[in-house]
Amino acid sequence: MQxxxxxxxxxxxxxxxxxxxxxxxxxxxxxxxxxxQRDTVNFLRRFAEKVEAEEVQDQDTAVITCSSELPxxxxxxxxxxxxxGLFSRELEQQLIGWKKGQTGTVTVQGKPVSVTVQAIQREVxxxxxxxxxxxxxxxxLRNAADIRRWCRGNQFDDALEGPAxxxxxxxxxxxxxxxxxxxxxxxxxxxxxxSLRQANITPEKAExxxxxxxxxxxxxxxxxxxxxxxxxxxxxxxxxxxxxxxxWLPRFVRDGGTVDDVVRAAHPVLEYLLEIVAxxxxxxxxLMALFRLKEDLA
Amino acid sequence: xxxxxxxxNYQQLLQQDFVVVDFFSETCGPCKVLSRYLEEIAAELPFVxxxxxxTTAWPKLGQENEIDAVxxxxxxxxxxILEREVGLLSRDELMEKIGxxxxx
Numbered sequence: 001m002q003x004x005x006x007x008x009x010x011x012x013x014x015x016x017x018x019x020x021x022x023x024x025x026x027x028x029x030x031x032x033x034x035x036x037q038r039d040t041v042n043f044l045r046r047f048a049e050k051v052e053a054e055e056v057q058d059q060d061t062a063v064i065t066c067s068s069e070l071p072x073x074x075x076x077x078x079x080x081x082x083x084x085g086l087f088s089r090e091l092e093q094q095l096i097g098w099k100k101g102q103t104g105t106v107t108v109q110g111k112p113v114s115v116t117v118q119a120i121q122r123e124v125x126x127x128x129x130x131x132x133x134x135x136x137x138x139x140x141l142r143n144a145a146d147i148r149r150w151c152r153g154n155q156f157d158d159a160l161e162g163p164a165x166x167x168x169x170x171x172x173x174x175x176x177x178x179x180x181x182x183x184x185x186x187x188x189x190x191x192x193x194x195s196l197r198q199a200n201i202t203p204e205k206a207e208x209x210x211x212x213x214x215x216x217x218x219x220x221x222x223x224x225x226x227x228x229x230x231x232x233x234x235x236x237x238x239x240x241x242x243x244x245x246x247x248w249l250p251r252f253v254r255d256g257g258t259v260d261d262v263v264r265a266a267h268p269v270l271e272y273l274l275e276i277v278a279x280x281x282x283x284x285x286x287l288m289a290l291f292r293l294k295e296d297l298a
Numbered sequence: 299x300x301x302x303x304x305x306x307n308y309q310q311l312l313q314q315d316f317v318v319v320d321f322f323s324e325t326c327g328p329c330k331v332l333s334r335y336l337e338e339i340a341a342e343l344p345f346v347x348x349x350x351x352x353t354t355a356w357p358k359l360g361q362e363n364e365i366d367a368v369x370x371x372x373x374x375x376x377x378x379i380l381e382r383e384v385g386l387l388s389r390d391e392l393m394e395k396i397g398x399x400x401x402x
Contacts, residue, residue, distance in 0.1 A: 086343070
């Protein structure tokens with residue numbers, strides 16, 4: 001197998017990430033309790049037991065057959081998540097309290113709709129327990145407390161996406177500028193070509209953006225060259241061997257979403273970023289970016 | 299329900315009544331956000347089938363489906379692609395599209 005971590009370019013001396021000021025990127029993170037509650041329910045739903053029910057309640061999945069002069073409401077064996085409103089919130093609300101097998105008429109958009117409830121399925125959400133954490137198959141969730149933390153932290157993944165990306169870019173550029181590299185000309189050329197190929201820039205696009213074509217090409221090529229630096233800094237941080245890489249990457253691919261001690265312990269640059277930008281919350285997406293070039297070079 | 303496609307089972311998975319196909323890559327940040335939304339939706343709407351295609355593991359599936367960027371979603375009914383959507387959607391946008399295509 002090809003050693004995907006082997007690059008001919010070398011990092012002679014890594015810049016110091018700890019001296020880079022990222023305070024401008026810090027954002028306030030306050031937990032939205034309603035969102036946290038929704039995220040908790042969404043998480044628990046993955047492990048919910050489905051049981052047959054006799055009477056429709058909000059959030060049940062009901063299978064109905066309906067007929068009406070309204071074309072949309074002529075359906076057979078149509079599954080609905082009651083209360084979600086994807087089909088018709090008006091119809092769904094009127095079904096609440098109906099019995100399995102019941103036939104009747106509801107009013108939608110002022111028109112009668114004949115409905116039969118064929119089946120009702122209800123979710124029974126599990127308790128948050130250590131056993132559920134083990135059952136989740138997510139190695140980041142080791143106990144009940146981890147699940148609660150994960151569900152509360154979920155909302156920050158979205159909130160951080162922009163600021164963290166900007167902070168990460170600034171951090172890596174600053175560290176790269178403070179580092180000493182010995183770049184292999186072939187790898188540099190490859191990275192420049194790769195970047196240009198991916199950008200697929202044309203004179204027309206350059207004119208549209210308002211930058212002279214050759215200048216734009218050089219900017220894009222340089223961004224490709226900077227990937228060499230990013231990759232080398234990533235290698236410097238972690239992992240160092242193919243075995244490490246193979247052991248590591250699937251965890252992030254499979255589980256995603258939140259930071260944990262593994263990330264902190266393994267990646268000092270990210271740990272710093274976490275502290276500055278996100279307090280206790282951050283995900284590991286940025287780390288993944290470090291590996292892009294290595295894949296391309298493989 | 300979420301299925302992971304391979305080159306061998308991809309076409310078969312698309313023949314289900316209604317399918318949302320998620321072309322993703324392992325190194326794509328927005329893909330991971332979208333993946334979380336899809337997991338939630340799979341749990342919330344058990345009658346919606348979700349098929350995930352890892353374009354890193356199955357590049358040929360990406361090429362044959364002309365996937366230029368990830369994430370890309372296909373909304374498929376009985377094997378027919380109703381809509382292609384490139385890029386990250388919000389959870390609400392995703393639900394709206396599923397509702398539109400599932401219920402017609």
